[in-house]
Amino acid sequence: MELFTYHRSSAAYRVRIALNHKGIKYTAVPVNLLKAEHRGEDYLRISPQGLVPALRLDDRRVLTQSNAILEWLEENYPEPALLPRDSYDRGVVRSWANIVACDIHPIDNSRVLKYLTGELGVNDEQKQIWYHHWIKLGFDVLEQQILATPYCFGEQISMADVYLIPQVYNALRFNLDMTSYPKIKSVSENCHQLDAFFQAAPENQPDSPT
Amino acid sequence: MELFTYHRSSAAYRVRIALNHKGIKYTAVPVNLLKAEHRGEDYLRISPQGLVPALRLDDRRVLTQSNAILEWLEENYPEPALLPRDSYDRGVVRSWANIVACDIHPIDNSRVLKYLTGELGVNDEQKQIWYHHWIKLGFDVLEQQILATPYCFGEQISMADVYLIPQVYNALRFNLDMTSYPKIKSVSENCHQLDAFFQAAPENQPDSPT
Numbered sequence: 001m002e003l004f005t006y007h008r009s010s011a012a013y014r015v016r017i018a019l020n021h022k023g024i025k026y027t028a029v030p031v032n033l034l035k036a037e038h039r040g041e042d043y044l045r046i047s048p049q050g051l052v053p054a055l056r057l058d059d060r061r062v063l064t065q066s067n068a069i070l071e072w073l074e075e076n077y078p079e080p081a082l083l084p085r086d087s088y089d090r091g092v093v094r095s096w097a098n099i100v101a102c103d104i105h106p107i108d109n110s111r112v113l114k115y116l117t118g119e120l121g122v123n124d125e126q127k128q129i130w131y132h133h134w135i136k137l138g139f140d141v142l143e144q145q146i147l148a149t150p151y152c153f154g155e156q157i158s159m160a161d162v163y164l165i166p167q168v169y170n171a172l173r174f175n176l177d178m179t180s181y182p183k184i185k186s187v188s189e190n191c192h193q194l195d196a197f198f199q200a201a202p203e204n205q206p207d208s209p210t
Numbered sequence: 211m212e213l214f215t216y217h218r219s220s221a222a223y224r225v226r227i228a229l230n231h232k233g234i235k236y237t238a239v240p241v242n243l244l245k246a247e248h249r250g251e252d253y254l255r256i257s258p259q260g261l262v263p264a265l266r267l268d269d270r271r272v273l274t275q276s277n278a279i280l281e282w283l284e285e286n287y288p289e290p291a292l293l294p295r296d297s298y299d300r301g302v303v304r305s306w307a308n309i310v311a312c313d314i315h316p317i318d319n320s321r322v323l324k325y326l327t328g329e330l331g332v333n334d335e336q337k338q339i340w341y342h343h344w345i346k347l348g349f350d351v352l353e354q355q356i357l358a359t360p361y362c363f364g365e366q367i368s369m370a371d372v373y374l375i376p377q378v379y380n381a382l383r384f385n386l387d388m389t390s391y392p393k394i395k396s397v398s399e400n401c402h403q404l405d406a407f408f409q410a411a412p413e414n415q416p417d418s419p420t
Contacts, residue, residue, distance in 0.1 A: 049309065049351045061298060067277070067312065068304035075297050087285050088271060094278035099259065102277065106316040115343070122330060133325070141259045 007205035010166035012053035016200035030207030148183035217415035220376035226410035240417030358393035
């Protein structure tokens with residue numbers, strides 16, 4: 001499999017974690033967002049939306065959208081599982097993942113920030129406040145709900161961790177004060193001890209600046 | 211089951227379609243967003259995030275986040291299915307659904323628009339341009355990819371339709387010119403012929419203003 005990825009893309013980061021966790025070998029194909037390679041003809045043939053990640057399967061078919069890719073991985077490589085066995089528990093884990101996937105990440109995405117500072121002339125301070133605002137709304141709820149013993153849903157790594165860790169990376173990059181989030185901090189530290197997460201981190205990617 | 215819903219919430223609209231399509235009886239419990247009932251103590255006990263929809267199951271446990279609810283419904287009420295049988299096809303349908311769920315809807319959500327016009331002092335014209343911008347980016351790709359024969363993925367209703375139709379409703383509400391989207395328009399018209407979609411529409415809800 002080939003993963004079209006960018007080291008700092010948190011959607012790609014999610015998929016890297018899942019691939020590593022499930023022990024699936026893949027080739028990383030970096031797409032340099034800063035050089036707008038994702039808007040180039042070659043990449044648009046792979047992903048018409050021009051977003052990373054995209055996963056090219058062994059039969060050359062392509063899947064896009066991290067949520068869709070992650071569910072596909074779970075269906076086709078069920079062990080080790082990233083969703084609990086019980087259906088209600090799966091719903092809970094998916095709801096936590098979706099707080100990140102739908103209520104934080106899309107609003108703080110680089111293309112949205114670019115629109116804010118470009119078209120709307122928002123200054124750096126306002127941009128930072130915007131960024132923190134949406135993370136905090138989501139983290140406030142996650143902090144209250146996750147078990148953090150030692151991972152979001154307990155003893156097993158789940159989709160909730162797969163989504164949360166890249167979001168924490170972004171939060172730290174934008175200097176969010178994590179004092180109010182001891183459980184999230186603890187989950188993050190625990191996950192970073194694991195090879196699957198460590199190897200998936202932006203700083204450990206082939207396209208990470210040295 | 212009880213669905214905590216608001217007639218114009220497109221995330222609640224998705225769940226209403228799925229419940230109807232699967233023939234699941236439920237009680238609609240309206241949460242008036244204009245009166246900020248979603249921020250009230252009573253509702254925050256049900257959904258700590260203070261967002262609609264929330265689904266209270268017969269055993270009184272609650273699920274939040276429309277994506278998580280929809281996957282739970284699919285797992286527990288598999289027929290009629292909203293995801294194709296083939297795993298790759300499921301990935302494709304989920305990726306289309308996620309274009310709406312992650313790349314359009316969250317950015318055009320009412321709380322984001324409120325932040326734009328409030329904190330950032332964005333005017334009505336800029337707000338409208340913002341709104342159209344994110345829908346167009348998503349619709350441009352969906353128009354290119356969906357089959358529309360007669361529904362997004364062919365002859366069977368799928369999650370892609372469940373997500374697309376509420377987004378089209380929003381697009382029309384904000385006067386988006388649909389001329390460039392003949393396939394999306396056709397899917398929307400075909401879906402509206404179906405009772406499951408018709409009954410789920412905002413104007414047919416108990417909390418819809420008469």
